[in-house]
Amino acid sequence: MEPKYELMCKRMMDRLAHRGPDDVGLRQAGQTWLGHRRLSIVDVDGGHQPLANEDQTRWIVANGEIYNHLDLRKTLSSHTFRTQSDNEVILHLIEEAGPSAIVRMKGMFTFVVADSEGKLIAGRDAIGIKPLYWARQGQTVLFASEIKCFDEAWRPFVEEFPPGHYWTSDEGLVAYAKVPAPKSTPSLACSSETPSEAVLSRIRETLTRAVERRMMADVPVGVFLSGGLDSSLVASLASRIAKREGRQIHSFAVGLEDSSDLVAARKVAEFLGTCHHERMYTPKEALEIVPDVIEMMESFDPSLVQSAVANYMLAELTAAHVKVVLTGEGSDELFAGYKYHKSIESQAELHQELVRSVGDLHHLNLQRCDRTTMAHGLEARVPFLDLDFISLALSLPVEWKLHGPGQTEKWILRLAFKGYLPNSVLWREKEQFNEGSGMQSVLREKMGDTVPADEFAAERNVLTPPLATREEMAYFRLFQDRFCGVKIPNVSGRSNVAFAI
Template sequence: MCGIVAAIGDIDVSSCRNMLHRIAHRGPDDTGEVRKHNVWLGHQRLSIMDVEGGHQPMTHAPTGTYLVVNGEIYNHRHIRQDLGHALFETGSDSEAALHALVIDGPAGLARLRGMFALAFATEDGDFLAARDSLGVKPLYWARRDGVTLFASELRAFDPADRPLVETFPPGHCWSPEGGLVRFADAVPAHVRPARRAAEPEWDSSLVKAVREAIVSSVEHRMMSDVGVGVFLSGGLDSAIVAAVAAEYAARQDQPLPTFAVGSEGSSDLLAARHVAEYLQAKHHNIEHHEIPMSRQDAVEALPRAVRAIEHFDPSLVRSAVPNLLLAEYASQHVHAVLTGEGADELFAGYPYYHQEPFTSPEALQAELVRTVRELHHLNLQRCDRASMAFGLEAREPFLDRDVVEFVLSIPPEYKMVRPGVPEKQLLREAFDGWLPNEILHRGKEQFGDGAGAKELLEDAVRDLPEVAAADGVELRNREEAGYYAIWKRELDGIRPSATLGLFATT
């Protein structure tokens, strides 16, 4: 996990370096840059794989090519086998992306399984930028006369360029010659149509397949040379991730740090403690950490959270405050953490999925697909920024490409609530016996609410100034108007309609 900046065209090297400096928090371990003709690449590194040999920009001297990557390529070992180990000079997963592009050109992006935003260049000045299909890793760009700029965060851009900044679309690549081209879809066409289930109940083979897909994804995301922890909210999704990770770590004879945050007596803190104690009794490798959150902690973290997530949506801000405190503490112990992001969007965990107008299988399927495709505007933005504010990599096993395609191909009837069948029942059955029953059957509670942030922030919201919205953004309530005031102060010049896609689509 890192931060990248790239430019092609009429380059101002000093400006590019300033952009990179503004996102130094994303990669505190190393920095690097390269200029070739009209291309400049910059990289801030968080060292996780091949700590000694993974410096970027990565280069392949025989072909005169250069690469900067923000993310992780989880299938890098398979790519090494396919392309030949003799090509590789480091143990970095990013080198797999370099050689895939050298050998296959833009088509090599199809080889990559993982989360990434990258920029690739040659000695002759050829250039390619790309972002993973779900947009797990952020990428923004600004196009003006003579130059095109790319960066991992909005704040990287110079104030003069901020009105031009747009979200680089997930699953796309761009080159000066070919323009913007889609190379992958977050939800491929063959999994989009709702399929009518012949029977209202699923069989054991589907339960087993769900479990195996998630276990495999978690195990792939344990890849690290510096250790991995788990953000444990005590909810079903993060508890499942922790249970699988604990079993995997025990087989490797490794400890598993888990991290929970909340106000005193909050439901998340108590539930996470229960999960940690259960897994410790089972595997004897859990190192559980609790981060208490007082009202003062929450109020002081509020402007930092808005600035970090580059967003003002109330549900995201309420979640970001405890997320930021959690990441700040966890970054002192590990370089990477697993999270439960994405499970609700795949298995219909939110209450609104089971209300009108989504009560038919077809409507539910369409809404699940829509929200998966919009994750990069919402929870993934919050998760990435809150963790990377402290140079901490967040990994989301539920958003593995194979998991997404498989779970969205399951008949939507199996995700619908009916008498005796709560939300996410299929997921609960898949991990029966892996967790305490109280956790396995715990109802849905938003992260910020379960951690107590909503209550702690109520007074702070009343004290925030209100400002008028701009660019056609409708501020939906007093709370959002207060957060927008912070957002506008911290990201002056950014157009909300260009960067906060949910407001343009809802």
Template sequence: MCGFVCLWNVGDETLASKMIHKIAHRGPDAVQVARLEGAPVVMAHCRLSIIGPEDGDQPIYQTGDMLVANGEIYNHADLRAILGESAFETESDSETILHLFRSGESRWISKLDGMFAFVLATPKRVIAARDPLGIKPLYVARIGGGHAFASELKAFDGVPVESVEAIPPGTLFDSRDGWRHWYRTPHGAAEAEAEFDVDRTARELRLVLEEAVAKWMVADVEVGSFLSGGLDSSIIAAIAQKGLRDQGRGPLKTFSVGTEGSPDLLAARRVADHIGSDHREHVFTAQDLADAIPHVIYHLESADIDLVRSAIPTLFAAQLAVKEVKAVLTGEGADELFAGYAYHHDYVDNPRALADELTRSLGTMHNINLQRVDRVTMSESLEARTPFLDRELIDFAQSIPASLKLCRTDPQAKESTGETTEKWILRKACADLLPADLVWRKKAQFDEGSGTVDTLAEALRLLTGAVGEVDRDGEGALYERILRQRFETPERILAAAGTWDSSARVAV
């Protein structure tokens, strides 16, 4: 996992160095700045070594082409075999991007399987692209007649740019050929046909999920797992622990945070005991929250109330995990794929509308939960991995009728009770992994289950000096004031961050 800057037809090594050092937390293992010979290109890169730690420094420069990349290419070994091992000069998974581009295939980028953002330059051309759902961030700014690319908005803070915008998920910019939307989220199915085999579908879902977890654990360093005690992170941790045990490895390191006696901490302990993970936990206080909020807002690059609230426990979990591992698995994506949010219950009698909403929400994750997880974990130089957002799993999950994801059914008795159960097919597929009461435990948002919401009221009083309760308007004003204090050009940060309703979708 890394951060990068690319200047094309603008600036020099001094500007690139200034920009990369603003996001150097993304990659503390190495920082490099280089110019592409014979081209108006300067690239800078900060590296967190995960795959190919000995020889994977960037920018990667080979015979006139230069590349900077952020993320992981999980099928890099297969691509090496196809492209020819002799062409490769390093063990880095990122190098596969360069050789795929050189293959000359028109849809070469679609062969990349993983989470990534990159900029690739030749003497006459620059190409920038982002993974299907925008797990990894990428921004572009116009400066005069040139472009500047960077992994975070703060790299542009104080730089005289004309505009800054996010490159959309699943999109590629080519200075020669223009924009391409190379990936589109498959549209979700609505209702099951009469002959639809639910049991077979659940079994296949389990296999696809197990393959996704195994794939997203590939690394040359140890990978741990966040464990909130909720369904999604518990399933990921249970599958990961089982995979390690089957290989004679492990145990998996799991990490949980919350206030003293909070539901998440108690549930996470039970899950850890059940699966046999090597568990760590951290108890935080109102003062810890007050101390963390300015850090969270700066790195989150947002003053959105609900995003900030959910990011605080993510920060504590990252600070706990990074003491022992360089990468962690997380549960992001399950709610969007399997209808896990409270507002989804409004769609229980309209599977078509639910399927449409799930498809829509998948396409906006980069502005909500994925932004939170990336910025906050990378602020601590920790890589977060999201197996639920594996492309093959997305394809399979979207083919499952929405009527099996949210339904008025008692999943154990298989009788209609009128009670709505979210993520039903996912629970059925993984019911044997965890105790029954945890499998069917009702969802709580991460900031609620961890105890953040209740403790936050006291933290806000500590920050503002208020005697009584700080209402939502006051909380929002505080967050925006903190953001404005932390940036030289706060209006640019606020404008580029965008506006969206995150209140219903900010859970791990």
């Protein structure tokens, strides 16, 4: 194989050093170069990648976690495992039953398998929690976890690899999974007007199992704690699980001095007995890191940037104490938690919007979550996006998610976890992380002021749909400076409700 491909692989790996500060591996398998930057979480000492099968004819590089890997190992007794790594399970599962068998894995993952005969298999989890991009020219195919990995000459060819798909050099792209949702709109036809205790119990039990799965690690696990409902529920469940094991969970918060998120997070931390850490930032600090955050996040969507700046600082704080953190991503999409959901009166329309928004998370909130944490060598895990919990949440009658007069959003979720949080937090009205942390007020005006009104009017139609505000154009310009040549529709999501949430 030409030396240029080995050198290209090394360059791509160097651009990913932040994602895997613990270890680095490079291997040629047939006609393929496999490279890996490792953040060591499971089998810290023995999980070096690329990983090989028994006779070293197949190799794998993988990113993410397989939470049911111990159960899957029991079904693969004909194979000899060399490590305790959850990613070795992926390799043997594919050898045993083919790439379609990855539907049996519970977790977040991307992977590439190469064999000595030149065949390739790549795959991504159903929701797209972990990122994967690819670029194809002729017979050459490149894969990477971030856009910035690709050499400039390859940028016009870069595309996001779709969630819930695998690709093989023989079959091409194959869909194996999608958002687990009923085809018809769930309604009260077969349910009571208010949820029964059995329903509430099922919500509690399913989310608890999701949190338990995501506490699987050989390193310390913490929680982001904004003081809002979603992160507070995850913190409550994680704290209960840790206490059963004789441990204290660490929680982390960030915001302007006396911002509502910091105040609420302190209250929750005291109630739960977590070891709480917080960071207060100044408006000047926030503005200074915007260019770095856009480069790291690989997006210019205003709602994402506003929350990403605070998340970037939060992840930096967290990474000094733990290597894995649980977050509250996904709850708003499952239980209609955004402000714009209030304007949707049709049950069918609301259900369709929730399913769509869960399916779009991979290049919006999940992209922000992944990039801001992995920028600091920190792995984020998202219990609300456990496939079992998604399936349950999207099967609940949509009437239980509609916002009635005087009714707080996500009331069914709040009802299910009565007693798990202080009432003032359990029934606290929704604030976006960028609002509660104070970030929205800092960025919107200041960044918008960097774009003159006449330039905005002249240039806003450069994209479809047009750039919505001067603030968005400011972020777009920073993105263009760093990712010139990238075709935005192929790699980036844009929120349809950036200023309505």
